[in-house]
Amino acid sequence: MHENVIFFWSGTGNCLDMAKNIAKAMGGADLISLRKKPEVTDVRSAKRVGFVFPCHGGGAPKDFLEHAKLLQVSPESYVFGVSQSASYPGIGLSDLNRIIPLNYWKAVTHQCTCIWLFPHQLMVPLMTPKMAQKRSEKLSKKIAADVLAGKVSKREKPSRVFLNAGENAAWPMIVKLKAKGFKVSDKCVGCGTCVKVCPRGNIQLKGGKAVIGTDCIQCLGCLQYCPAEAISLGKVTDKREHYYNKNVTIHELTSEKLEVR
Ligand SMILES: Cc1cc2nc3c(=O)[nH]c(=O)nc-3n(C[C@H](O)[C@H](O)[C@H](O)COP(=O)(O)O)c2cc1C
Numbered sequence: 546m547h548e549n550v551i552f553f554w555s556g557t558g559n560c561l562d563m564a565k566n567i568a569k570a571m572g573g574a575d576l577i578s579l580r581k582k583p584e585v586t587d588v589r590s591a592k593r594v595g596f597v598f599p600c601h602g603g604g605a606p607k608d609f610l611e612h613a614k615l616l617q618v619s620p621e622s623y624v625f626g627v628s629q630s631a632s633y634p635g636i637g638l639s640d641l642n643r644i645i646p647l648n649y650w651k652a653v654t655h656q657c658t659c660i661w662l663f664p665h666q667l668m669v670p671l672m673t674p675k676m677a678q679k680r681s682e683k684l685s686k687k688i689a690a691d692v693l694a695g696k697v698s699k700r701e702k703p704s705r706v707f708l709n710a711g712e713n714a715a716w717p718m719i720v721k722l723k724a725k726g727f728k729v730s731d732k733c734v735g736c737g738t739c740v741k742v743c744p745r746g747n748i749q750l751k752g753g754k755a756v757i758g759t760d761c762i763q764c765l766g767c768l769q770y771c772p773a774e775a776i777s778l779g780k781v782t783d784k785r786e787h788y789y790n791k792n793v794t795i796h797e798l799t800s801e802k803l804e805v806r
Pocket residue numbers: 554555556557558559560561599600601602603604629630631632633634635654655656657658659660762763764765790
């Protein structure tokens with residue numbers, strides 16, 4: 546195992562892209578996916594252990610936290626967390642810190658992938674994908690430099706905003722209701738991209754057409770990656786430009802482990 550290990554969760558590539566860039570700027574790392582139950586859980590030999598994950602509904606994706614609970618991290622390791630969001634980081638870093646204490650953490654923004662709510666450019670600050678990507682790459686270098694220098698965050702623990710905690714508690718119910726609005730149109734050619742990118746195994750091909758089940762955590766990977774734009778959620782997503790991070794391949798997104806050297 547590499548002395549640097551970064552665990553990632555990513556629905557549409559922004560977080561995996563950042564994890565890759567941090568790893569590169571650190572001189573290399575093993576990247577391990579927490580989208581599914583990880584095969585590698587014992588990382589006690591790693592010198593530095595990082596986590597890069599998005600904010601979903603005011604907090605980290607539930608699967609990410611459940612899978613983080615399975616990990617064995619040495620108290621001697623330097624541990625860092627990066628939470629990505631469109632505007633506010635929510636309680637994800639605070640929740641992670643309760644499972645694995647963090648030495649250093651950072652909240653960063655990128656394009657908004659929740660396009661049933663906002664167009665993807667509606668992030669803070671307002672930016673096009675090209676600008677946001679450039680900024681993300683610059684921030685990745687800064688985070689890597691901080692990590693290599695062993696920087697420790699000034700606050701004792703990441704903040705926990707009461708409003709975000711409430712939003713995140715209601716999130717599973719919102720997702721369940723919202724998921725009823727998924728539709729697959731006749732444009733579906735049965736290519737299976739959605740089946741591949743769904744972290745929950747919630748999509749099947751039946752009669753050459755995608756059928757979305759009820760076990761959705763709403764990363765929106767299926768909708769955003771669909772090459773035929775055949776998947777919609779509610780009334781607005783058909784009208785909005787789709788978005789996923791072009792620097793990440795579907796193979797990388799769905800890999801259990803990547804080596805960045
Ligand atoms: C279903 C869903 C919910 C989201 N909720 C929030 C949120 O509560 N606050 C926020 O600022 N961004 C939110 N976002 C935006 C993502 O955190 C952000 O776009 C992130 O870069 C996505 O990372 P990924 O491409 O690695 O999945 C949400 C995105 C999705 C898909």
